[in-house]
Amino acid sequence: MTTTTEPGPLAAPAEAPVAEATSPAGQPRVAVAALHDALLGAWPQWRAAARARAAQPEFWKDESLSMDEHRERVLSQCHLMAKDPQHQSWLAFPERLGGRDAPGANLAGFEEFAIGDPSLQIKAGVQWGLFAAAILHLGTPEQQDRLLPGAMDLSVPGAFAMTETGHGSDVAAIGTTATYDPDTEEFVIHTPFRAAWKDYLGNAALHATAATVFARLVTGGVDYGVHCFYVPIRDAATGRFLPGVGGEDDGLKGGLRGVDNGRLWFDHVRVPRADLLARYGQVAADGTYTSSIDSPGRRFFTMLGALVQGRVSLDGAAGVASRIGLAIAIRYGAQRRQFASARPQDEVVLLDYATHRKRLFPRIAETYAMHYAHERLLDLFDQVFSGRGDTPEQRQDLETMAAALKATSTDFVLGTLQECREACGGAGFLTENRLTSLRADLDVYATFEGDNTVLLQLVGKRLVGDYAKAMGAQVRTGQGKARFVLDRVIDTALHRTPLRAAVQTVADAVARPAAGAWFDAGSQHELLAGRVAAKVEAVALALRPARSADPVTGQAIFDRHQVALVDAARAHADLVRWDAFTAAVDATPDAGTRTVLGWLRDVYALTVIEQDLAWFLAHGRLSTTRARAVESELDGLLRRLRPHVLDLVDAWGLGDDHLRAAIATGAERVRQDEARAYYAAERESGKAPTPEKSLKARAR
Amino acid sequence: MTTTTEPGPLAAPAEAPVAEATSPAGQPRVAVAALHDALLGAWPQWRAAARARAAQPEFWKDESLSMDEHRERVLSQCHLMAKDPQHQSWLAFPERLGGRDAPGANLAGFEEFAIGDPSLQIKAGVQWGLFAAAILHLGTPEQQDRLLPGAMDLSVPGAFAMTETGHGSDVAAIGTTATYDPDTEEFVIHTPFRAAWKDYLGNAALHATAATVFARLVTGGVDYGVHCFYVPIRDAATGRFLPGVGGEDDGLKGGLRGVDNGRLWFDHVRVPRADLLARYGQVAADGTYTSSIDSPGRRFFTMLGALVQGRVSLDGAAGVASRIGLAIAIRYGAQRRQFASARPQDEVVLLDYATHRKRLFPRIAETYAMHYAHERLLDLFDQVFSGRGDTPEQRQDLETMAAALKATSTDFVLGTLQECREACGGAGFLTENRLTSLRADLDVYATFEGDNTVLLQLVGKRLVGDYAKAMGAQVRTGQGKARFVLDRVIDTALHRTPLRAAVQTVADAVARPAAGAWFDAGSQHELLAGRVAAKVEAVALALRPARSADPVTGQAIFDRHQVALVDAARAHADLVRWDAFTAAVDATPDAGTRTVLGWLRDVYALTVIEQDLAWFLAHGRLSTTRARAVESELDGLLRRLRPHVLDLVDAWGLGDDHLRAAIATGAERVRQDEARAYYAAERESGKAPTPEKSLKARAR
Incomplete structure (x- = not known):
């Protein structure tokens, strides 16, 4: 990983303080600070600096503004950024023009702007990531020299x-x-x-x-x-x-x-x-x-491909917003109590409800999975656009990976913010608690920079194309051993650089798993990679007649399998994330953290499997006995994670100035303590009214 | 059905004009106007009058207003309503105070306010459906006489x-x-x-x-x-x-x-x-x-139960908003074209994409299902609150049904509005096209008037309680015939008045279905009712030990099955809707309409089955062969429905003044016609540039 793009001396990382882990004794323990540092990724100081900047009030979204006022504020925030002595917004541009030729570092920082205000992220994205980037990537050096300076310093705002x-x-x-x-x-x-x-x-x-x-x-x-x-x-x-x-x-x-x-x-x-x-x-x-x-055709796609950074950064921003939403809902859920518990004078903490864990914890797992896959995407992006690894194959892989991840993460974040908002009840609906505002801003991420359905279709076509290439003339439809070989072929075809190495490691290290082994990477890989292979194969075979058919028939055949094509692309995105997550778990040095992250990876795998359980059953990949066990296995995992979720959320490094949600900052606990003290004092004073129920019980 | 509450002579129904059906010859045809009239339900003139009122500009949401201005506008709209000579907002109140003692008619009209502005619906709901309704339902006649007039005429706005x-x-x-x-x-x-x-x-x-x-x-x-x-x-x-x-x-x-x-x-x-x-x-x-x-305890729940009308009306409003969203997305999708088709100089209409049909058509089906179930709920509500059928058993059924339907329909509408917004691309994100605004307003419906998860838990508990009652001491866990009997027992227990009759009809009329019969009511009922019975039974048996356990253990047992309890409640809501839909199809006089509605009902059933396919497989209710067929059967149905969806949407009676979305009013077609005419004229003039591709082909 390159670190030639360190921020200058002004970039003292002003991160939110990271609390130390507080798991019960005898349990594995997440080393929160170390995990936090690892999660900063390949350009830690740039990401940290951008996150610190987003915590400064002048970059916050002001919810009280009218549309006109909000637009002016965001423009002035962009001017602040353009004057930033660290030139965060210039990182991607050539050194000869004041930039740093650091495309990866640029996106790592840029994504974090969403913490301040997604409008700022998008307005800045339009200026430096689209308008100026078009000049950079589609222009000649002469045009760059002539047109970029105004675009970079915002003296020429552009569309x-x-x-x-x-x-x-x-x-x-x-x-x-x-x-x-x-x-x-x-x-x-x-x-x-x-x-x-x-x-x-x-x-x-x-x-x-x-x-x-x-x-x-x-x-x-x-x-x-x-x-x-x-x-x-x-x-x-x-x-x-x-x-x-x-x-x-x-x-x-x-x-x-x-x-x-x-x-x-x-x-x-x-x-x-x-x-x-x-x-x-x-x-x-x-x-x-x-x-x-x-x-x-190739020229057209090359030009469009040069602008892939928008999709890459939206995948990152979806992760940022998911983390904000989950941090708010988890911190509130860890304090808020509702409905009487088995213990007298106490109510149940929301996170101790099975339904609450089920709605939130798998989303923490998927957010981690998204993060690790996104880091790989950023690395690939940086390789291609820094010139370190700019081959046509890498460009194609980058575009496919960006499309697969953007289309699924921008969908995920909307569901997550909604789930978080509902998990916080009426409080979640108030603008002061941020969730509805963030969700509204992220909404359009699902259709801009490429409509998600269209993107998934592109990914699906690429997978089918790779399949056809990998199999050449030897396509077989048989089952059994031939099929097993097929899986492996597909697997390799689908996971070229930078994924190949990791997949191979897993594939080589693990023998055929024992039936019922949910919690080892080999079994999970077998299920998830096998699913991609089988789905891609099925679509590929179904679409073959379209090639030799007349256009109308060809279109009809394609239409009949469009839903399956998109479905295969989604399965592929799941696998890419699982794979990145697994590699990250294996690479985690601290044993306690590795154990907990491993559980979280298992949650991710089982959630993916549970969501598509019918497929695994209908295609003989799981017995009914095993399938029926998924729910309870997952439930057990979520229980096991319960003491660790605050640590997992704390590792994201989001302080009060990043979250800016009244309910996530301890106000709820203060209110509960006050209520509890009131009732205790009342009981002690002997002035507490007798509940009618006790009265009736005594009368009997 | 009572019709003693006809609007007075001022209530000339000013409905949107309903287009006649335009299906291809030889196909069954929806009698749109007749279906529209039938969909107006039990209080057609009140619903039509309210819908007409919501189409008047003074009741529209003005998106340009600040929060303060919007609040004042909605207050003044409420004053307009209070002065309405038809007294729509007074329908539920006693005749002696100027009302009409017509609780069902009141809600039928009230729900339609959401067409104008959901803020108006909720503000009016607070005034007349909560504040005044509390006086009505919790007060004595003397208190009603003293306190209701000010609440009714809005001289006393209340919280x-x-x-x-x-x-x-x-x-x-x-x-x-x-x-x-x-x-x-x-x-x-x-x-x-x-x-x-x-x-x-x-x-x-x-x-x-x-x-x-x-x-x-x-x-x-x-x-x-x-x-x-x-x-x-x-x-x-x-x-x-x-x-x-x-x-x-x-x-x-x-x-x-x-x-x-x-x-x-x-x-x-x-x-x-x-x-x-x-x-x-x-x-x-x-x-x-x-x-x-x-x-x-019973006193507390009786008092809360008296306020059930809020939940009933939210179920109705969720239907209204779903219809608005789908009408916008379907009308746009029927005009909008994107990407070249097999025919030269033509692009594919969005609704002719399989992915587009799959994301929207099943939601039309569910919206119809919601409507028919909601009509039953309204009828039950009217029976109880008019006094026509006010028994403790009916009250309990009403509360259970309201909880089950509200919790699932307010969830459904948010997903539907989001799907519609994404199906309209960037245009869907503009406020002028209404979808994001409506979604934002409906968001809180998921947690107010009872959090949806809490409500589903109540429903689940009721189902489990009914199960225990129905089985008494005879609970058996065996399979086979004993189990089949069990299904029937549950079935009856779950479907008391007003559902019993319909269920019985279905149950009696149909022999055991042949394997593979997707499209008959008997098979669908067997699958859907069997699923409820099995899920309720499983939870009931799992929870039995909790009764005799100490509180802490009892809570732990309950927690372990909370997710399954909520899941059973959702399955129950699906069955209630399927059942209402089926009865409505059977009761449709026109043969063409009945056929198309029957297909739509099949779409609903297969969608519910597909969403829980893993359960049907894992519990031996479907073979893998049948399960693998669901997707293509459903796809075939959606294709068959394609020529009829505009009719099905038109039958909702939503005109341009109800939809108020630029993209749903034909602007897109005008633009396409203009573009097409331009290209045609260019070709005709001989001035059209030659595509580079053709040039290269010629050069070869």
Whole structure:
């Protein structure tokens, strides 16, 4: 792991104090501080510094603001960031322009902005992760030198104008055109109809003075497909649209109200030939088009792939928000009591209810699994974008992994925040306790930067493609040994770098598991990897006839298996997380921590199995006896974890200034102590009223 | 069904126009208008009138308002309602006071308010369904005559002060006391500590001048448990708290921002003896307590049970909101196209994607199931509260059914609105398309009027209790015939009036189904009722040792089976809905409609089965072969329903003024037509650029 991007001397890590573990004697004990440090990941100081910054009031979401005020606040927060002497927001940019060429460190820090305000994360993401990143990744060095400084220091706020009202995830079908005019050596950017208006663009409603606009490049009567253009859109002094540019405010949204999303249209707007971002395609003065990538399809996907960092960072932000939600609900649940217990004058702590454990603890496990998988994703991202490991295969793996993880983690976080909010009852609904606000802001993560269903379909297609490649002409449909070999082939095919090593270790070390062994990595791997292999194989075989069919029949065949394809992709994401979690457990030096994390990994595995139990049963992977045991095994595990969950949550390093939820800071315990003292004093004074029930009992 | 409560001549039903069915020839056809009329239920004119009123702009949610402005708007909407010459909001009250003694008609109309603004529904619900209803149901006739008029005409806005910060669902444990002082013949209402502050009360932050306050009644040194008191809290002229009363604003919430929720505390506030709402318990001048209900426990639950209407109406409102969300997503999905199809120059309509059908159509089915079960619940509610069928057994059934349906429908609606929002992509996230706003407002329905987990536990306990009663000493654990008999016993026990008749019909009419018959009511009933019976039996047997155990062991045994208990309650709710749906299908006169509704019922049944498929497999109710067929059978059904879904949605009678979502009103089709015309004209003119791909193909 690279650590060449340490923050400067100003970055004194101002982390929340981490409490020491308090498990009962004789039990394994989580070494909270050490686990916390390990969870900071590959760029610990950058992540810690960003987390510390997010704990400063000037970066907090102010819930009292109107939409207009919130937008201005977030813009000024972005300016604060741009002036940050550590240049967190510049990490990804070239050293020659003041950056640090550190893409991984950049995202590690960027994700933590969600702690302050997700609107800030997204507004900053639009500026530096989309608008400036488009210049960085799609522009030539000359264009970077010329256009990046303004984007980096925010003197040119920018929009990323890709999505149109008529086309979101299907970028290839956008309607905006950029037609080359050799007479003036200009591109004419034009919106031909309403559906081709650019839409949902952060920064577009108010603040952007320029935009990176995606349009179909037409020159010499030929449509060379989607390319990106740098287009000034507003007069910086007046804030008014430049001639030929127009737009609309998207107005109120379900969340992220601090981001000024809007629409843009272009009426024959002329930009110089030099402002086609020309890394992957150039137009000569005479209109001749050239590209280093001959295939239009591959060129398109290469350009889009260069922008994968958005998906990577959303996977990270989903983890951040899950941790905030769970920390609030667990800390409250560990104090709040409700309904009489078996002990007199005492009520049951929420976490001591089986239903409460069941709704929250598996989500702690999945959040850990998400974290470890995300760290691998970040590493792969850093390898590719730092140039340390930039191969076409690695790029493809990165895109697949980012799609699989983003699509599932942004779904998970919404369910988790909702579960946390409900687990906190009416208090969870109050804005002062943060959960509803966070959930509203994270909502759109499920559909932006690629609709989750579309992304899972991409992942599924990749898996099926890999399967076909791995099997070549030898596809067999038999069961038994042939099938077992198949599993292994798939397994390897699905887990190339950086996962291969870990999977191999597990696969080599473990013999066939004994029936009934839930709690060893080998059995879990057999079940989870076997499930992916079988699901991918089933879809692959079902889709084979589509290849040789006419388009209509082909589409019909595909449609019939689309749900299964998406399902296989989800199973794959589960496996990727399980695998990363398992490797992390094995690599944990402290024995007590390793034991507890191992239980947590088991919770994750059993939860995944329980959620798809019917599949395991219907496909002979589990006997009915074993299947019926899952629930109670899981219940036992959750009980065993009960004394450790506060430690597991504390290891996330989220202090009161990160959580900012009244119910998570001990107020509940203070209230209970006061009530208890009142009743005790009343009893002692002899003035406590007699319960009617005792009276009746005495009368009998 | 009673129709004595027809609206007066002013109530011309101003329903949205209902389009006629447009299914392909040769297919069964939904008679949309007739189905629409049938769906209006037992009080069609009241429901239609309320729906028409909710379509009037003065009752719409104004998303642009600040919290303060929204609160004032909703208050003024309530005043409009109070002045409504039809007295919709007075329907439930006694005729002698201007009402109509029509509790069922009242709720049927009340539920529809959510179409205008859920804040209005809840604010009105606080005033007439909680504050005034407490006076109605817990007060004596004299108290009704004295206190109801002000509550009814809103000259006395009121809060319903039951929940405390320290105790929500566990009302029995509240800390507020009302101590009788025989010297002055007053009760002293007192909040002894912070946890006993009343909290989350609608109307309490600003508008309420009185409150129905729940407190533990203490007289003569004895605590007679929770009773309700009428307590003035604010000076109507100044809006200031009366001496001894204080409070706080709950501030911003995740939704329902038009409701001024707040906290109240009382410092030795004195109210006259006459203001104990005395229907179920009275205190004589000398302090002697009397009650018609001797058992303190039964008295407590009788008083709480009198307030069941909140839960009933939330079940209805969850249905209303589900219909709005699905109508928006289905209408948009029927127009929106994305990604190239097999036909040139055309893209695939979203509803023609298998994943899109799978995420939305089963929710249409469940929404229909919810509706039919809710109609039964309303009927039962009306029987009990109109006095037509007010027996202790009916009351208990009503409470169980309300708890089971409210807990599951308020969960369902949140998932549905989220699925709809994601199915509409970025457009779904914009406030102008309503889905995020509605979801935010409905969020708290999951935990208020009884936390859903707590409610399901109550239902589970009732089922287990019924089981124990039904079996008496004869409990057998054997399989085979004994077990089959058991199923039937349970079945009857679980489905007393008004369900018994329907269940019996089904049970009698159908012989043992042939294996593999998914699409007949008998097979489905066997699976769904058998599942309830088996789950209840399993929990009942597991809990038996708890009865004779010491408290600590008993609690531990209960805890070990709490998840299963809640799970059994959910299965019960599924069965109740399936049963109501099936009866409604059978009672549908039009053959085409009956056929399509039958398919929809099958979708509901198969969805429930698919969601719990592991249970059916692990418990030998389905073979692996049959289980593996569920997915494709369901997929086939969804395909078959595709031509009918717009009809099924149209039958809900939701016009543009009810939906108020830009994407659901045809704007998308207009945009597509424009884009298509543009491309067609371009091709015709010969000016269309050649795609690079074709160029390359030609070059080869």
